[in-house]
Amino acid sequence: MARSRGVWILAALIAAAQRVEHYEMAGYGCVRTYAELMGEKQAAKVLQKTLDEEGATDKRLTGLAERINVTAKTPTKSKAAGKNGRATRSKTMTSRIMEAVGMES
Ligand SMILES: [Fe+2]
Secondary structure, eight states, rough: OOOHHHHHHHHHHHHHHHHHHHHHHHHHHHHHHHHHTTTTTHHHHHHHHHHHHHHHHHHHHHHHHHHHHHHHHHHOOGSBBBBBBBOOOOOOOOHHHHHHHTTTO
């Protein structure tokens, strides 16, 4: 059984956010290097701090993506038949994440 559309949307949003972070890291890295080449030590230091923050955000998004992507490809438990033939319903990590971001499944 395929996952709900919401989980795939969440996975796509995380991927888009990671693309933004990588774009930002490329920009800050270049400008930091220019600052270093021009002897602007204070500016280079601030830009490196920003670059580090972008990297940390990317790592958090990677951790989230690793969980949501696995969840997205896993069959939905709530629609699978249990031993008695009736559908079982359990609160999955996906449900909790979707609730946290305001996207009920
Ligand atoms: Fe960012």
